[in-house]
Amino acid sequence: MTDTHIKPALIDVSRLEATLQQFADDRDWNQFHSPKNLAMALTGEVGELVEIFQWMTEEQSKLVAEDPKTARGVRDELADVLLYLVRLSSVLGVDLNEAVTVKLSANALKYPEGDATPKR
DSSP states (O other), X not given: OOXXXXXXXXXXXXXXXXXXXXXXXXXXXXXXXXXXXXXXXXXXXXXXHHHHHTTOOHHHHHTTTTSTTTHHHHHHHHHHHHHXXXXXXXXXXXXXXXXXXXXXXXXXHHSOTTOOSOXX
């Protein structure tokens, strides 16, 4: 007997991809959404996220999403990173669920359970 059980997707960004495509279409932004430009914009947003954590202690960084002075900024920058990442994957035709599933499997082999030492 074969296993016909299909695993559910870890992530499904299809609705977000469609929403971002419509957003770009409505503004005639597709002309600017080359992979290079999107990767550069993604990097900029990651930089803005990192800037929030600059000079914080480890303990302060753990509370960043709860601190009224930083919570909104963290949420906004995380959203920006996700939006650019999903848009980039869409433009490149990369199935993020498949990419994540394969990468998690590779990481499980590279970093076995109970071994906290990274393999180089």
